[in-house]
Amino acid sequence: MNRTNTKNDVDRDDLAIEASGLVKKFGEKRAVDGIDLKVRRGTVYGFLGPNGAGKTTTIRMLATLLKIDSGSAKILGHDLVQETEAVRSRISLTGQFASVDEDLTGLENLIFIARLLGCSRRQAKERANDLLNAFGLEEAAKTQVKKYSGGMKRRIDIAASIVITPDILFLDEPTTGLDPRSRNQVWDIVRALVKHGTTVLLTTQYLDEADQLADRIAVIDKGKIIAEGTSGQLKASIGSGRLHVRLLNPDLRPQAQQILADELNTSIQLLSDPTALSALVSNADRVAYALGELARSNITVTDFSLGQPSLDEVFLTLTERQTDSEGKTQEVQS
Amino acid sequence: MTNPSLQEQIHTDTENRSNNHSTDDSLDQVITNYIPHSRANGIKTSLTFAWRALLKIKYVPEQLMDATIFPIMFLLMFTYLFGGAIAGSTSDYLQFLLPGILVQTIVTITMYTGIELNNDIRKGIFDRFRSLPIWRPSVLVGALLVDTVRYSLAASIMIGLGLVLGFRPDGGFLGVLIAMALLLIFAFSLSWIWTTLGMIMRTEKALMGVSMMVMFPLTFVSNVFVDPETLPPWLQTVVEVNPISLVVTGIRGSMHGFVTLEDISWVLLWSAIIIVIFAPLTMYLYQKKK
Numbered sequence: 001m002n003r004t005n006t007k008n009d010v011d012r013d014d015l016a017i018e019a020s021g022l023v024k025k026f027g028e029k030r031a032v033d034g035i036d037l038k039v040r041r042g043t044v045y046g047f048l049g050p051n052g053a054g055k056t057t058t059i060r061m062l063a064t065l066l067k068i069d070s071g072s073a074k075i076l077g078h079d080l081v082q083e084t085e086a087v088r089s090r091i092s093l094t095g096q097f098a099s100v101d102e103d104l105t106g107l108e109n110l111i112f113i114a115r116l117l118g119c120s121r122r123q124a125k126e127r128a129n130d131l132l133n134a135f136g137l138e139e140a141a142k143t144q145v146k147k148y149s150g151g152m153k154r155r156i157d158i159a160a161s162i163v164i165t166p167d168i169l170f171l172d173e174p175t176t177g178l179d180p181r182s183r184n185q186v187w188d189i190v191r192a193l194v195k196h197g198t199t200v201l202l203t204t205q206y207l208d209e210a211d212q213l214a215d216r217i218a219v220i221d222k223g224k225i226i227a228e229g230t231s232g233q234l235k236a237s238i239g240s241g242r243l244h245v246r247l248l249n250p251d252l253r254p255q256a257q258q259i260l261a262d263e264l265n266t267s268i269q270l271l272s273d274p275t276a277l278s279a280l281v282s283n284a285d286r287v288a289y290a291l292g293e294l295a296r297s298n299i300t301v302t303d304f305s306l307g308q309p310s311l312d313e314v315f316l317t318l319t320e321r322q323t324d325s326e327g328k329t330q331e332v333q334s
Numbered sequence: 335m336t337n338p339s340l341q342e343q344i345h346t347d348t349e350n351r352s353n354n355h356s357t358d359d360s361l362d363q364v365i366t367n368y369i370p371h372s373r374a375n376g377i378k379t380s381l382t383f384a385w386r387a388l389l390k391i392k393y394v395p396e397q398l399m400d401a402t403i404f405p406i407m408f409l410l411m412f413t414y415l416f417g418g419a420i421a422g423s424t425s426d427y428l429q430f431l432l433p434g435i436l437v438q439t440i441v442t443i444t445m446y447t448g449i450e451l452n453n454d455i456r457k458g459i460f461d462r463f464r465s466l467p468i469w470r471p472s473v474l475v476g477a478l479l480v481d482t483v484r485y486s487l488a489a490s491i492m493i494g495l496g497l498v499l500g501f502r503p504d505g506g507f508l509g510v511l512i513a514m515a516l517l518l519i520f521a522f523s524l525s526w527i528w529t530t531l532g533m534i535m536r537t538e539k540a541l542m543g544v545s546m547m548v549m550f551p552l553t554f555v556s557n558v559f560v561d562p563e564t565l566p567p568w569l570q571t572v573v574e575v576n577p578i579s580l581v582v583t584g585i586r587g588s589m590h591g592f593v594t595l596e597d598i599s600w601v602l603l604w605s606a607i608i609i610v611i612f613a614p615l616t617m618y619l620y621q622k623k624k
Binding site (some may be wrong): 060063064065067085088089091092093095096097098099100101102103104108112113114115116117118119123127130131133134135144160161162163164165188189192193195196198 | 360361362363364365366367368369370371372373374378379382383385386389390393394457458459461462464465466467468622
């Protein structure tokens with residue numbers, strides 16, 4: 001990705017999506033609990049979070065499918081609530097489950113959508129065939145979608161979303177359940193769309209996917225954005241890396257834990273392997289001293305590694321922090 | 335410094351990538367192509383939805399069973415089972431029964447509208463419809479249009495079979511046409527009740543259950559099968575206020591040429607009442623569906 005990083009203060013006209021204080025309640029539960037969002041035009045924005053974090057709810061609100069309980073949002077300058085029609089004509093949505101008619105063929109589905117969008121019969125047919133070719137589905141054109149493989153279903157689904165190339169495309173977990181090859185095909189489609197100026201907002205549970213595609217990532221948990229930035233920024237925010245250490249003698253692990261904790265000034269995790277320890281390190285310089293200290297105490301280290309944190313680690317660390325701080329606020333309240 | 339070689343590597347990677355993907359060009363093209371289009375009006379989108387429903391019949395012809403086999407089965411069963419006992423002869427009974435059982439059959443198959451809709455809602459495709467810039471009721475109007483075709487088919491089959499079995503409408507061709515028109519209007523309005531329930535009920539089975547619970551007593555405790563004069567007085571009262579009885583009276587009258595303006599008005603009034611209540615209710619539920 002050779003796009004330059006975004007600045008924090010961006011020109012308002014440059015924003016595809018601008019939302020503030022979005023809230024959605026389902027009964028007592030606040031599924032989305034005050035989300036602010038700024039998405040620049042022509043970029044990919046990733047929502048990363050576990051099941052039930054509020055990703056889908058947020059996307060459904062922005063795609064005009066769910067009423068927002070409070071907050072406001074502008075989609076390409078159009079107010080989400082006041083100018084619903086205008087918003088709908090600029091966006092397209094590919095939901096988590098196949099949003100095409102599985103009883104119909106791929107060709108019929110695309111013609112159907114094209115006709116609904118106001119294409120003439122001839123145009124609709126032409127467009128449908130072009131899309132099927134571009135998405136590698138020409139051979140399945142006359143097959144019912146229910147007989148498609150998972151990857152083909154996903155592609156016809158996205159094809160249906162770009163019958164008229166939208167300015168904003170919402171993709172809800174576009175690659176969940178796909179094999180690596182199909183996943184790459186979907187990624188290629190997303191990249192091609194972005195290259196031509198479409199803004200893509202996608203949700204994913206896969207850190208790898210967010211890392212690969214998204215210019216900026218928002219980590220969502222329990223209806224709130226708990227971190228936001230480029231994948232590099234997110235990784236940097238939790239320290240310079242993770243240290244893994246393995247000992248020769250598992251009996252010495254408690255002692256090693258104490259030494260590392262003192263030296264690195266951070267909490268040390270004991271892994272399920274009885275000889276292994278790991279820690280997030282904010283300052284890589286200290287690692288050498290810490291390992292030296294282990295050697296001086298006659299604790300033999302069989303191997304160690306220090307790597308950039310994966311987004312997995314970023315995510316787990318961030319959600320843990322969130323739980324901690326929530327526990328504290330609850331204590332204060334009671 | 336390793337930076338330049340790293341960049342070179344990334345560069346060649348990107349090149350390889352585009353070489354490996356033969357579809358890249360057509361993908362680019364299909365994305366940049368501007369498709370001239372203008373916003374489709376409500377009629378066009380409704381007809382497009384109707385086209386989709388017709389296509390579905392092509393792939394799942396079994397779904398026409400309710401509009402073809404059911405009517406034949408019902409008509410034969412009731413004519414020959416009850417004919418002798420109720421009217422002394424099957425052909426006499428047929429004159430009385432056919433208009434009634436026609437209403438019962440059509441009314442029963444209206445509930446499939448709700449089932450179809452309920453099926454759609456639970457699939458992702460509904461989200462797409464709702465995020466399209468189209469006249470929202472067209473989804474339902476299109477489906478109901480095709481249903482009206484199904485009702486006509488069922489009614490034609492029944493009347494045709496009836497004629498073969500000896501049904502002789504005194505109202506003539508015109509009377510039968512008026513009866514058909516009244517029946518279709520009533521069936522169209524009734525469909526909106528099922529679309530409303532289709533929005534509310536969580537599963538297809540639950541919807542079936544509720545529909546049966548409503549339709550079974552409503553069609554049997556009416557003048558479909560027997561003359562209400564033979565019933566105990568309290569039951570007669572129930573039968574008289576039952577809208578199904580009113581519709582049957584209108585249609586029976588039209589077919590045999592003794593319909594009054596009052597009978598016709600009752601059918602139209604009931605149809606109007608149902609539409610006025612349930613069409614907006616369906617649309618309201620449709621808009622706020624999660």
